[in-house]
Amino acid sequence: xxxxxxxxxxxxxxxxxxxxxxxxxxxxxxxxxxxxxxxxxxxxxxxxxxxxxxxxxxxxxxxxxxxxxxxxxxxxxxxxxxxxxxxxxxxxxxxxxxxxxxxxxxxxxxxx
Amino acid sequence: xxxxxxxxxxxxxxxxxxxxxxxxxxxxxxxxxxxxxxxxxxxxxxxxxxxxxxxxxxxxxxxxxxxxxxxxxxxxxxxxxxxxxxxxxxxxxxxxxxxxxxxxxxxxxxxxx
Numbered sequence: 021x022x023x024x025x026x027x028x029x030x031x032x033x034x035x036x037x038x039x040x041x042x043x044x045x046x047x048x049x050x051x052x053x054x055x056x057x058x059x060x061x062x063x064x065x066x067x068x069x070x071x072x073x074x075x076x077x078x079x080x081x082x083x084x085x086x087x088x089x090x091x092x093x094x095x096x097x098x099x100x101x102x103x104x105x106x107x108x109x110x111x112x113x114x115x116x117x118x119x120x121x122x123x124x125x126x127x128x129x130x131x132x
Numbered sequence: 133x134x135x136x137x138x139x140x141x142x143x144x145x146x147x148x149x150x151x152x153x154x155x156x157x158x159x160x161x162x163x164x165x166x167x168x169x170x171x172x173x174x175x176x177x178x179x180x181x182x183x184x185x186x187x188x189x190x191x192x193x194x195x196x197x198x199x200x201x202x203x204x205x206x207x208x209x210x211x212x213x214x215x216x217x218x219x220x221x222x223x224x225x226x227x228x229x230x231x232x233x234x235x236x237x238x239x240x241x242x243x244x245x
Contacts, residue, residue, distance in 0.1 A: 126173075
């Protein structure tokens with residue numbers, strides 16, 4: 021998938037536990053994004069990054085934090101997982117305004 | 133009201149039919165308009181993008197944008213079973229140099245052989 025990988029691909033966790041999802045890119049892109057996809061809502065932006073240590077919130081950021089200590093890695097953390105955070109999470113990178121996004125294959129997270 | 137509204141479908145058509153997928157939007161700041169295709173259990177992949185009103189063709193696919201009506205469409209000619217997927221419209225604007233992408237809900241399309 022154009023040098024972008026997500027891990028893990030699947031995870032089941034218990035309510036109240038912390039969870040970290042990883043996005044890794046090999047193409048040295050500046051901008052990275054985390055989305056969640058839910059039926060009836062489409063894809064919604066959680067957080068994005070515009071450089072190392074530079075991040076900002078998206079439309080559904082409550083309950084999530086992110087970190088980017090290296091260009092290639094963008095981590096999404098659920099501090100205390102809740103059932104409402106059961107979703108498919110996608111990481112994306114972009115080369116520029118008119119080139120669209122390249123998405124990873126997604127992480128399917130289930131919070132029980 | 134959502135910034136981007138997309139007919140949810142699902143849509144089921146016979147092979148060879150012309151398919152029309154549509155989205156409306158409310159934010160005049162959107163600069164680029166895109167269509168993504170998403171196969172089951174895969175990430176979305178960029179299918180087409182455009183930034184001006186009018187039509188853009190790529191093989192069997194035509195993207196149409198009408199900025200005055202805030203309406204975009206994707207047409208698929210001679211539809212094939214391999215076109216069966218969820219199609220998401222998306223629109224972008226720029227904040228702090230970062231491209232912000234807003235998606236429609238997606239339309240699930242099935243092409244029946």
